[in-house]
Amino acid sequence: MIATLFLTFIILLILEAPVSFSLLISTVVSMFFFSDIDLFAIVVKMFRASSNFSLIAVPFFILAGGFMDSGGISRRLVTFASNIIGHIRGGLANASVMAAMFFAGLSGAAAADTAAVGSLLIPAMKRKGYGKDIATSVMATAGSIGIVIPPSIPMIILGVTASISIGGMFMGGIIPGILIGVSLMAVNIIYTKIRKIDPEPRASFREMLRSFADSFLALFTVVIIVGGITAGIFTATEASVIAALYAFIIGFFVYKELTFKDLPHVLVKSALTTGVVVLTIAAAASFGWVLAAEQIPSQIANFLVSLTDNRWILLILINILFLVLGTFLDPSAIIIIVVPIIWPVVQELGVHPIHFGVMAIVNMAVGQCTPPVGVALFVASGISGAKLSDMMGTYLRYLGAMVLVLLFVTFIPALSLWIPELTGYIK
Numbered sequence: 001m002i003a004t005l006f007l008t009f010i011i012l013l014i015l016e017a018p019v020s021f022s023l024l025i026s027t028v029v030s031m032f033f034f035s036d037i038d039l040f041a042i043v044v045k046m047f048r049a050s051s052n053f054s055l056i057a058v059p060f061f062i063l064a065g066g067f068m069d070s071g072g073i074s075r076r077l078v079t080f081a082s083n084i085i086g087h088i089r090g091g092l093a094n095a096s097v098m099a100a101m102f103f104a105g106l107s108g109a110a111a112a113d114t115a116a117v118g119s120l121l122i123p124a125m126k127r128k129g130y131g132k133d134i135a136t137s138v139m140a141t142a143g144s145i146g147i148v149i150p151p152s153i154p155m156i157i158l159g160v161t162a163s164i165s166i167g168g169m170f171m172g173g174i175i176p177g178i179l180i181g182v183s184l185m186a187v188n189i190i191y192t193k194i195r196k197i198d199p200e201p202r203a204s205f206r207e208m209l210r211s212f213a214d215s216f217l218a219l220f221t222v223v224i225i226v227g228g229i230t231a232g233i234f235t236a237t238e239a240s241v242i243a244a245l246y247a248f249i250i251g252f253f254v255y256k257e258l259t260f261k262d263l264p265h266v267l268v269k270s271a272l273t274t275g276v277v278v279l280t281i282a283a284a285a286s287f288g289w290v291l292a293a294e295q296i297p298s299q300i301a302n303f304l305v306s307l308t309d310n311r312w313i314l315l316i317l318i319n320i321l322f323l324v325l326g327t328f329l330d331p332s333a334i335i336i337i338v339v340p341i342i343w344p345v346v347q348e349l350g351v352h353p354i355h356f357g358v359m360a361i362v363n364m365a366v367g368q369c370t371p372p373v374g375v376a377l378f379v380a381s382g383i384s385g386a387k388l389s390d391m392m393g394t395y396l397r398y399l400g401a402m403v404l405v406l407l408f409v410t411f412i413p414a415l416s417l418w419i420p421e422l423t424g425y426i427k
Contacts, residue, residue: 001034002294005287019330020276023283027290042286049285049336050278057156059274060240064247066266068103068218069115071251071258076215077102078120083211086200090188092128093138095200096121097188100142101181102219104149110368114143114379122383132384133391134191140380141184141398144368147331147361149177151225151243154331154361156236157281161335162343164353166236167229168425172358172416174226176409180365183401191394217250277332284336291337304345311349315410318342319363326367330375334364354426358416362409366402 008029012022024042031039068074081098088094099117118139125135147154150170159166192199203211224246225239234242251258258266308314321342325334339360346356369376377395381388388395409415420426 005030020280046282050282057240063270064243067247073218080211080215083203087202091199093188097142104146110146132386133394136386140369140377143376144365284333322363331364
């Protein structure tokens, strides 16, 4: 049964079927031929997996990102970021990273982050002479920060799956997200120095002040989301609704760039994206149910324990597993299928839940820009028109910077636990 399950799944992925359909079809095929259980049980499992209250945050954060993009918020963030650091060596590339970090605090999704910022700054970098390889590499890796800096849709899914504090992971992702941004900026500085690309002209103090004032309401969204959750005013789920409402009010009534004509497009796009995410969660839950019925999780857990009882070596093995899976699976699928398998083992070795959760999300951020299924990579390359073969040498250096941060997060728990301790999520 398990051989059929995985063989069908792999064949469907090779045929480029969507991950959600690959998971669901392989589950149905294996159960149809090797199980006496009514197939209707799959529907029940899918319904239960997708009806968790905390998952309501997913569509609302996606909707918030749509309102921000159509309402001119992302454009203002880009302008502000460019005025702050555009004159430093690395210029527009560093501005792209900073803008992605700003937008990460609003959208919670790598694809939305990459598309919103990349559509504005990738063409600008190409005109400035950065080349398609740098422009695409910067934006693909910077866009993946969207799932590390709060709010984060994968963190919500992970929190629901493993019963880890979502607010605690939100707080824990702040420092790692900033470290990823700084590491990418360091690579930008090295590349632009080698290629002799001049930075942007220094913005005047008045221009910086104007752009800050223009983007202040957009930046205040981060304060509302993070501050509200930290202060216990509302939960992460409630924060998603407030973020969507706030983004609509700012875009429609204040900036007046979001119009009634835009609403159908934003709503339909958000609904389609939500459908993809939730279907993947539901399909992965049924897939994981079959694995659990065949006792695969306990076998894998026993295998990992047999290899080592050293927590650090185990975390390295888990990171390698996540990195491999991240090349062809969406974070939602990895979380639903794999985390329940390895989480009991990690707990036994005394790894803090928030540390594990943040490490897993940073790992999946790398997967968001790793071929063949790296969504951030293909959004960025779609905007730039770059071929993967022409940019791989440059791209690997940016990926290397992200992997270095992943190692820091893995071996220095304080990077993900310090802020949760300060904010009371760790007693």
